[in-house]
Amino acid sequence: MPISSRFVIQSTIVLLAVGLFTLLAIVGMTIWLNERSQTHFQEVIEARDIRSSAVALRSALQAAESSQRGFLLSGNEIYLAPYDSAKAMAQRQLDALRRMLATNGEARPMLERLAAVVGDKLGELDQTIALAADRRDAEAQAILRTNRGKALMDQANVFLSGIERAADERLTEGVAEQRANAALLRVASIMGAVVIVLVVGGVTLTVARYAREIAQARDEVRALNAGLEERVARRTADLLQERDRAEVLLAEVNHRVANSLTLVASLVRLQANALSDQAAKDALEETQGRILAISLVHKRLYSSGDVRFVELDGYVASLLEHLETSMRAEGHGGASLRHELEPLKLTTDASVNLGVVVTEWVTNAFKYAYPDRTGDVRVRLRRLDDGRAELVVEDDGIGREDGAPVRGTGLGTRIVKGIAAAMRADVEYLRRQPGTVARLTFPLPAD
CATH class of the missing domain: 1.20.120.240 (Lipoprotein, type 6)
Incomplete structure (x- = not known):
């Protein structure tokens, strides 16, 4: 037996x-x-x-x-x-x-x-x-x-x-x-x-007995499945066609999601313009920035052909360009953006989270770093040696003293903390003389 x-x-x-x-x-x-x-x-x-x-x-x-x-x-x-x-x-x-x-x-x-x-x-x-x-x-x-x-x-x-x-x-x-x-x-x-x-x-x-029986069974399977390779090749071709069709459908979904998010951002913008309360307008404008950051991820997905990973350097560069244009349109023209972005790839969900963090930090730097003069806001993205990467947003502005009240609603800070916890990332805020450094270190996916 x-x-x-x-x-x-x-x-x-x-x-x-x-x-x-x-x-x-x-x-x-x-x-x-x-x-x-x-x-x-x-x-x-x-x-x-x-x-x-x-x-x-x-x-x-x-x-x-x-x-x-x-x-x-x-x-x-x-x-x-x-x-x-x-x-x-x-x-x-x-x-x-x-x-x-x-x-x-x-x-x-x-x-x-x-x-x-x-x-x-x-x-x-x-x-x-x-x-x-x-x-x-x-x-x-x-x-x-x-x-x-x-x-x-x-x-x-x-x-x-x-x-x-x-x-x-x-x-x-x-x-x-x-x-x-x-x-x-x-x-x-x-x-x-x-x-x-x-x-x-x-x-x-x-x-030894099991190996002997396995060898006998393998010989029997080889004898019985002489035409298996042809059937497998035919089935593989069918699966490839189905996969291509699914990728086309997924790209279309991402395209529609990106358009829908852009429409939602426009509606939020219209609602903000209709308000007279400045605090409410600021909150809606921040919400619009977060929505646009997410929509850019979906645009990258349907244009890149890879629905699992996002090329961070291209995504962050386009996001920074949009943020700079948006901030200048809102009257925050005291800062100029500089960036050094190393080519990296990140999963879709993590890219969305990273885009929201970039939006929060860059927006805050434009609003609060240079109230009465001009200066640079520098964004760096690079790979570390321990399988992690870091995002750094820094400025040479007025900084923030210990014990000073949080500027704005404070919602952005809570969002960043929540995103860092979801990404298993570490957040640091460092005071410089002058300026502020915000640093996020996060794990990269396995190659």
Whole structure:
């Protein structure tokens, strides 16, 4: 029975999921065992340090006691040369034991007793050395004969031996845990490798069988469809004719839309001329400019033959020419337009949005940038390096101070913000000395 592509896909997904789960399990177990190994290794290091400190403390006490005995027997102070360093070493090692066993509640009473014993032992050593130094040998010998120093040393040895045994046990446990971790990791790796090999084998067999059946089916299709190319060519020709007819119809639609928008703009213009309220007239004139910007896009569409993309350089140039003529006709002749337009293409909807933004910014520059003198309004359109483009409208006019009220109705600013959001574009307004820069960066379609 032939296998279906759905079965191949489902079985491959299941097998790959099993392999991925196994791999993740191995990785997770490796990480977990590594963390355990680090923990046990740290415990081994701590146990080793504790044992080393205990051994060093015993050695320091023995060295101090040897110095005391040598001085008492010979009266030669040369035997006291290592005494002070041995005392300091004993104190350092005792402090190290306290620090390393600070979190061990069971060891705290033993450490306190050990510290007392060490203190008493060092005190006994200091006392006998001081008596011998004062030539009071009889008193020093009397203290020695009490065997108190030996008893203190025996007690210290008992405590230190207990610490060493506990450290040895921790060392043994840590090494055993590390061996167990290594064995567990080895078993998990072997089992995971077996599962992965089985998964790869299953996927390979399934894909090989499916590929063989696909090859057989392809041969059958080639044999059955000897005349398919002719039928496809005939159907393609029919589709091309239908496409050409649809493009002609779409161009006619764009032509009619452009004419209708031009008519609407003219009606808005007539309505504005009939009003006496200057604010209302200005609002209608701005609306007329926006409508004409949209109509120019449709004119470009039915004249270019490409209904999906608009050549921005030609479209923006014609729009700027229209805006300059319109602004001068309205009495805003203080500005002159300059433009640098790099050849770019944009989708129809984005071109409409960009045309509205150009209309808003250029119109505002003509109206407000040069109230009492002449100057340039510069428009730049160029491609950036990150798959985006930028539109810049700048002037050398009076600019706008921080906190100054918005001139006009403020609708244009809201329109620009809404268009920028729709285009996934960024809008910036920069103050210069003098003048203002308006910048829109927007994404370009993929080539």
